Amino acid sequence: MELYCWVALLMVGVGVASAQKDWWETASFYQIYPRSFQDSNGDGIGDLNGITSRLEYLKSLGVTGFWLSPIYPSPMADFGYDISNFIDIHPSFGTMADFKRLVEEAKKLQLRVILDFVPNHSSDEHEWFKKSVQRVSGYEDFYVWQDPKPGTDRDPPNNWVAAWYGSAWEWNDERKQFYLHQFHRKQPDLNYRNPAVVQAMKNVLLFWLDQGVDGFRVDAVPWLFETVGFPDEPLSGQSNDPLSQNYLHHIYTLDQPETVDMVYQWRELLEQYKKDHNTTTKVLMTEAWSSLDVVKTYFNDSNNRQGSQMPFNFQLIMRLDSNSKASDFKTVIDSWLDIIPPNHTPNWVLGNHDKRRVSSRMGGDHMVDIMAMIELTLPGITVTYQGEEIGMHDVEISWQDTQDPAACQLTEQTYQEGTRDPARTPFQWDSTANAGFTNASVKPWLPLAEDYPLVNVKVQQETTQNSHLKVFKELMNLRGTKTLIWGAFKSMVLGTNVYGLMRSFPNDKRTYVVLANIGSTVETVDATALDNSLPTELVFRVLSVSSKHKSGETVTTKNIQLQPYEAVVLSNGTARLAISFTLFGGAAVILVVMNLFKTYL
DSSP: OHHHHHHHHHHHTTTOOSOOOOGGGGOEEEEEOGGGTOOSSSSSSOOHHHHHHTHHHHHHHTOSEEEEOOOSOOOOTTTTSSOSOTTSOOTTTOOHHHHHHHHHHHHHTTOEEEEEEOOSBOOTTSHHHHHHHTTOTTOTTSBOEEOOOTTOSSOOSSOOBOSSSSBSEEEETTTTEEEEOSSOTTSOBBOTTSHHHHHHHHHHHHHHHHTTOOEEEEOSGGGSOOOTTOOOOOBOSSOSOTTSGGGBOOTTTSSOHHHHHHHHHHHHHHHHHHHHHTOOOOEEEEOOOOOHHHHGGGTBOTTOOBOOSEEOOOHHHHSOOTTOOHHHHHHHHHHHHHHOOTTOOOEEEOOOTTSOOHHHHHTSGGGHHHHHHHHTTSSSEEEEETTGGGTOOOOOOOTTTOOOHHHHTSOTTTGGGTOOGGGSSOOOOOSSGGGGSOOOSSOOSSOOOTTTTTSSHHHHHHOSSOOHHHHHHHHHHHHTSHHHHHOEEEEEEETTTEEEEEEEEGGGTEEEEEEEEOSSSOEEEOGGGTOTTSOSEEEEEEEOTTOOOOTTOEEETTOEEEOTTOEEEEEOOBOOOOOOOOOOBTTBOOOOOOOOOBOOO
16 A cells, blocks of 8 residues: 555656645635634624634635735724724724734744735824825825915815715815825825835835735736826716716826826835845735736836736636626736736736626626636636635625615715725634624624525535535635646637636646636537647536536537536546656566546546
């Protein structure tokens, strides 16, 4: 028995690529929205100790690490994105001691911890802003201040509008000037043309690196800089409302070249920290909902300065919906792969706390496994928003229960156009009261989905049938194979509406074929169109919940029938590999020939 184990281990190392990948290049990240993940103290709001109590669950999913939406002190005008102290913890979430314990326990489980870094603005309750209002020495221009428009008593300096609604300028009666806020009026923009601000925010990064974090998700990067001189922006022609963000073409307030340079500076800081402390790579994830030609610049420049390892890829969110066809999937995926510079890694994001959930955005529960199966078999890094692994959907929130400030500033008739609450509802752990999210006697901070007794982790773990959670875990296991880590990628539209992709790694003799029927009719496809060297039969490995096939079942490669909205992962079947070696013991020569198992690694 020991001999056979030794031979098997020997073969695992045969043909493995000599190059190495850094930890983040093969990572799968999980986004936690702390208010909604797990409440540990019964106040109806999720917290750090709640997250710590659920780390074993994250480990069971197979993720590499998790990133936390803001947990810092804040008046909560934008649920934590209005920060009043960048280097502490909001009491609703716990204490610094709780955070340190979370990091410690995560590291025991080999889980990486990523924090949300919010550099564009602070809260107007931050001490920096209070000092800036008072023109305290050193803080006079920590924020973007301007006088009223010439010739007026109190008209805004120009026509700029905020990302939500209304003027981007707010009058401060104490300082007798306007300050810029590209989001909520309680989120004044920091002035990155002031070197003191640049250094202060670098110090924030260093503080949290010293607490043991593994990187940062950088919020709202495109807004960091504005054009000098503050000129009016041209009309876009997309709206007749001068207070709507769509009214202007934002050529002076978004995607300025200095913004990209700042990302490079942060990367340099992280690399220097790694060198100085002899630690592992610290990762930058940057949020920019910009055009592909702009996002591409965040990777590196012509002088090979390095920027963000992960400029977030939002293409699957921005450009695919319930009306998309298989050809749209191919176009969108290929467009992202086309911009990835050499020696850089793609990443794939299906959802987050600001956007509709996959099930709701893509047209229903039948698309959950399709989207997971495609995302988790594509080359590179993946990001999963909490709850997508069990197929959680948006919860329609009444006007009375609405919490999102972006929606509250609208009216009862229009709030649903701006609300982000539906994708932020509490996580569904089990069928008990409040879905196991909290034991609070009061209502959770947002209402739960009515179907949580059926859609939750416990039910999907314990069912004897297939479930979204089981599909997710099987795909995560597959992501650990050499084929999905190192393998080549090819995709095409098969039949009328089947998106097919293939991952192959000749050294490992394993090939995986993913077929997703995006349409509402039965499709029969010939998978050899992807590669005519595929064997005559393939084996079903991972199946969507709707599939009638069984894992391990074989199918003729040229004649694969898929039901509406069915998605499957198939592979080549039994791999017969002969191993021969010689053991010299006297004149004895031993020839060992092994018939290896079906390849499902």
